[in-house]
Amino acid sequence: MMTHPTEETLNDYLERELSPADQVRVATHLETCADCALVVAEFQQVVREASALGPLTPPEHVWTRLSQSIVDSRSTMDDRRWTRFTWAMATAALVVMAFFTGRFFNQREQQVASQQQTTAATAVRASADNPVVRERVLLIAVGDHLERSQMVLVELSHAETSGELDISAERQLADDLLASNRLYRQTAQQMGQANVAGVLDELERVLVELARGPSTVSMQQLADIQQRIESQGILFKVKVIGSEIRQQPVL
Amino acid sequence: MSRPDAELVARCRAGDSDAFEALYREHSPRLFALARRMTGSPHESEDLLQEIFLQVHRKLDSYRGDSALGTWLYRLAVRQCLDFLRSRQGRMRAASSELDENGHYMPSTRETPGARIDIERAVARLPEGCRVAFVLHDIEGLEHRQISEMLGVSEGTSKSQVFKARTKLRAMLK
Numbered sequence: 001m002m003t004h005p006t007e008e009t010l011n012d013y014l015e016r017e018l019s020p021a022d023q024v025r026v027a028t029h030l031e032t033c034a035d036c037a038l039v040v041a042e043f044q045q046v047v048r049e050a051s052a053l054g055p056l057t058p059p060e061h062v063w064t065r066l067s068q069s070i071v072d073s074r075s076t077m078d079d080r081r082w083t084r085f086t087w088a089m090a091t092a093a094l095v096v097m098a099f100f101t102g103r104f105f106n107q108r109e110q111q112v113a114s115q116q117q118t119t120a121a122t123a124v125r126a127s128a129d130n131p132v133v134r135e136r137v138l139l140i141a142v143g144d145h146l147e148r149s150q151m152v153l154v155e156l157s158h159a160e161t162s163g164e165l166d167i168s169a170e171r172q173l174a175d176d177l178l179a180s181n182r183l184y185r186q187t188a189q190q191m192g193q194a195n196v197a198g199v200l201d202e203l204e205r206v207l208v209e210l211a212r213g214p215s216t217v218s219m220q221q222l223a224d225i226q227q228r229i230e231s232q233g234i235l236f237k238v239k240v241i242g243s244e245i246r247q248q249p250v251l
Numbered sequence: 252m253s254r255p256d257a258e259l260v261a262r263c264r265a266g267d268s269d270a271f272e273a274l275y276r277e278h279s280p281r282l283f284a285l286a287r288r289m290t291g292s293p294h295e296s297e298d299l300l301q302e303i304f305l306q307v308h309r310k311l312d313s314y315r316g317d318s319a320l321g322t323w324l325y326r327l328a329v330r331q332c333l334d335f336l337r338s339r340q341g342r343m344r345a346a347s348s349e350l351d352e353n354g355h356y357m358p359s360t361r362e363t364p365g366a367r368i369d370i371e372r373a374v375a376r377l378p379e380g381c382r383v384a385f386v387l388h389d390i391e392g393l394e395h396r397q398i399s400e401m402l403g404v405s406e407g408t409s410k411s412q413v414f415k416a417r418t419k420l421r422a423m424l425k
Contacts, residue, residue, distance in 0.1 A: 007414075007418060008414055011414045011417060011418075015410075017410075039421075042421045042424075042425070043417055043421060045421075045424070046370070046389075046417050046420045046421055046424065047389055047417070049370040049424075050370060050374070050385070050389040050390045050420075051389060051390065051392070053284070053288070053370065053371065053374075053390050054284070055280030055281045055283070055284045056280055056283050056284040056287055057279075057280050057283070058279050058280070058283040058297065058300055059297065061297075062279075062283075062297050062300055062301055063272070063275060063276075063279075065301055066275070066300075066301045066304050066305065067268070067272070069301065069305055070268075070271070070305065070308055073305065073308075073309075162400075162401075162403065163326075163330050164313075164330075166306070166309065166310060166313075168309065168310075214313060215310075215312060215313055216310055216313035
């Protein structure tokens with residue numbers, strides 16, 4: 001008669017994980033050993049009882065809390081989206097207005113150079129028609145825009161998942177940033193800020209891809225996004241331009 | 252995707268709260284049982300179930316119908332359960348449960364000494380590591396290969412955790 005198999009071997013026997021020869025050996029042993037047969041029977045009972053466990057009805061208050069949370073999250077989401085969108089558009093509009101106001105005053109100055117200016121108009125013109133001031137206004141707004149874009153890119157670059165990942169928040173933010181990015185890029189081009197316009201152009205392609213992409217990505221899709229961000233060096237460029245802008249002296 | 256599933260999902264996506272409640276009523280018992288057994292805690296499993304269905308509500312747009320709705324929900328719920336257990340909060344709560352520092356079962360004072368406890372309560376008293384593997388394998392019927400992928404461990408570890416759980420349960424159910 002063989003020595004008693006370990007409990008682990010008996011468990012493996014139950015799972016049919018042993019080699020065919022060992023399966024036969026243990027089965028033969030169990031025919032004559034009541035102790036080991038009892039161990040196997042008890043393991044079988046555990047497995048049988050576990051596999052018979054069924055669904056459990058959750059308490060009613062779980063649904064009550066859940067439905068309230070959904071109502072709350074809907075209104076919060078709507079508020080956030082609206083606030084983000086209006087803030088981004090208002091900032092972009094102000095920058096563009098500042099830029100075109102400056103251009104308007106420049107043209108007007110050429111036409112009516114001989115006319116006397118009032119003190120108030122001079123004050124307005126002093127800032128608005130000054131290309132340095134206009135450039136500075138644009139750069140401050142773009143610096144902030146780049147900082148928020150950088151947050152999205154960093155978030156995605158550092159994200160990890162072994163299954164699916166919800167990137168709906170980043171997708172929504174990319175969509176919000178896209179509209180202002182276009183305005184900033186066009187304004188930077190018109191002001192001759194080629195470096196800034198170039199980075200905004202590259203950033204725009206990434207934002208378009210994110211905004212038009214799925215709200216949930218697989219591990220592979222996330223790796224593809226991270227690869228694109230890395231291969232284009234967009235995060236580095238955004239950081240460099242953003243840093244240069246922030247280091248410029250305030251007028 | 253079956254027609255009733257497709258219709259239900261379409262109504263949910265359109266913001267029909269009755270449809271979402273119907274989805275919850277149909278699928279919550281299975282997912283609640285999963286959460287209850289994975290966490291071993293009635294209180295945490297209620298919070299977890301709520302979080303699972305909030306995720307379902309947020310992510311329903313990404314459901315493409317490649318698998319049955321129940322399968323999609325189940326996968327999402329398993330991931331959510333594992334995330335919960337990995338979180339610091341989950342670990343802290345587990346540390347204060349009725350297990351000693353080695354993960355051994357410590358009888359509750361509410362239990363009569365020597366009384367046989369049922370399998371549901373016994374599973375709840377397993378150490379977290381082997382409880383998760385046991386729930387996924389012996390209750391939910393997943394293969395060791397699937398469990399090893401989900402937990403990020405080897406198949407051998409999954410098998411040894413299930414064995415460990417069975418051994419402890421065998422002793423508790425005697």
